[in-house]
Amino acid sequence: MNVEQALKVMKEKGYKYTDKREDMLTLFADEKRYLAAKDVLQALQERYSGLSFDTIYRNLSLFSELGILEETELEGEKKFRFACSTNDHHHHLICVDCGKTKHVHSCPMDAFEESAGDFQITGHKFEIYGYCGDCGEKRV
Numbered sequence: 001m002n003v004e005q006a007l008k009v010m011k012e013k014g015y016k017y018t019d020k021r022e023d024m025l026t027l028f029a030d031e032k033r034y035l036a037a038k039d040v041l042q043a044l045q046e047r048y049s050g051l052s053f054d055t056i057y058r059n060l061s062l063f064s065e066l067g068i069l070e071e072t073e074l075e076g077e078k079k080f081r082f083a084c085s086t087n088d089h090h091h092h093l094i095c096v097d098c099g100k101t102k103h104v105h106s107c108p109m110d111a112f113e114e115s116a117g118d119f120q121i122t123g124h125k126f127e128i129y130g131y132c133g134d135c136g137e138k139r140v
């Protein structure tokens with residue numbers, strides 16, 4: 001997903017284009033990591049005085065609903081990042097400090113499928129938390 005694709009998705013679903021929305025998406029494209037609503041507010045409030053946490057949060061939830069952003073909860077706080085553009089099934093290693101992610105292409109579900117029996121699995125979530133190389137180094 002990139003900004004252009006995201007704006008196209010919005011247009012197709014009948015949502016209005018605004019500078020604010022484009023700036024939010026650009027921020028996610030530049031940062032390439034999980035951001036909290038307050039990070040987005042911090043980055044944009046200089047340009048948009050009077051921008052509220054509510055507006056940011058509503059837009060982030062909308063982006064997430066439209067599949068533009070992925071969301072997760074890190075240490076009790078909702079965080080968002082651009083949805084991955086790859087269709088290959090994968091999972092994320094997530095740095096709880098800076099929000100950067102890394103892909104892992106093996107899936108722990110492979111091991112569970114047999115034990116599911118007659119239970120019909122429709123999906124699963126699996127995330128691994130820790131510290132990325134940079135943040136890990138800062139901690140020692």
Ligand SMILES: [Zn+2]
Nearest residue numbers: 084090092103
């Ligand atoms: Zn991914």
Ligand SMILES: [Zn+2]
Nearest residue numbers: 095098132135
């Ligand atoms: Zn990190």
Ligand SMILES: [Zn+2]
Nearest residue numbers: 090107108109
């Ligand atoms: Zn999986």
